[in-house]
Amino acid sequence: MSDKHSKHRSKYTLDRQIPGAFEGETITRRRFMTGSANAAGAIATLSFTLPALGLALGPIFKSTPHRWETVGKVDDFAENNYVPVVMTLTPGIGEAGNTTVYVRKRNPAIDTDRHDRDTEFIAISDRCAHLGCPVRWVDAAERFICPCHGGVYNLLGIPVGGPPPRPLDRFYTRVVGEYVQVGPRFSVDSELRRFSPRYPAEPLDGIGQYLYPARPGAQK
Numbered sequence: 001m002s003d004k005h006s007k008h009r010s011k012y013t014l015d016r017q018i019p020g021a022f023e024g025e026t027i028t029r030r031r032f033m034t035g036s037a038n039a040a041g042a043i044a045t046l047s048f049t050l051p052a053l054g055l056a057l058g059p060i061f062k063s064t065p066h067r068w069e070t071v072g073k074v075d076d077f078a079e080n081n082y083v084p085v086v087m088t089l090t091p092g093i094g095e096a097g098n099t100t101v102y103v104r105k106r107n108p109a110i111d112t113d114r115h116d117r118d119t120e121f122i123a124i125s126d127r128c129a130h131l132g133c134p135v136r137w138v139d140a141a142e143r144f145i146c147p148c149h150g151g152v153y154n155l156l157g158i159p160v161g162g163p164p165p166r167p168l169d170r171f172y173t174r175v176v177g178e179y180v181q182v183g184p185r186f187s188v189d190s191e192l193r194r195f196s197p198r199y200p201a202e203p204l205d206g207i208g209q210y211l212y213p214a215r216p217g218a219q220k
């Protein structure tokens with residue numbers, strides 16, 4: 001019977017003529033050392049990759065609570081022009097959490113998108129859909145203009161020039177008593193169909209809505 005299959009095979013590496021063997025060393029010891037080194041390496045790697053992954057992926061799964069903020073009285077807004085209002089998008093971080101929203105009354109002559117009680121007023125985000133620069137409403141031209149790369153949007157927030165890949169985001173609105181409140185943000189495609197909020201540079205037309213799906217924690 002070969003040595004390999006012998007029941008009484010020596011436990012010492014030297015006896016078994018393993019290259020690099022030392023006197024008194026056993027296979028079990030060598031495996032223990034290799035396993036310990038691998039385990040230590042794995043623990044060290046996980047100790048810095050897991051926190052980094054948590055930080056990177058955590059916000060994706062975090063759902064944003066619905067907030068409604070009063071931005072003015074019903075009569076403060078007209079059908080044919082936007083009024084800029086400042087609202088808090090991220091509470092607790094001071095002015096950095098504020099954003100400008102352009103608000104006007106819904107105008108049936110031009111607003112042909114889906115109409116329900118959450119869109120009595122049109123509230124448009126100032127965050128450019130290209131890379132997120134703040135856009136500005138220019139009344140004389142009836143355009144939203146982005147200073148960064150020349151993005152131009154029409155009265156409805158639909159891009160008519162420059163690189164933006166989709167219309168400006170919008171916010172739900174509601175009327176409470178005589179006051180207008182602005183609520184959660186949503187994104188729209190070029191036909192103003194609603195989608196849960198997307199990041200800038202994420203198109204929603206055609207295959208774009210599948211290439212850039214909603215974040216798990218996002219609410220439509």
Ligand code: FES
Pocket residue numbers: 128129130131132133146147148149150151162163164
């Ligand atoms: S960020 Fe507005 S056009 Fe680039």
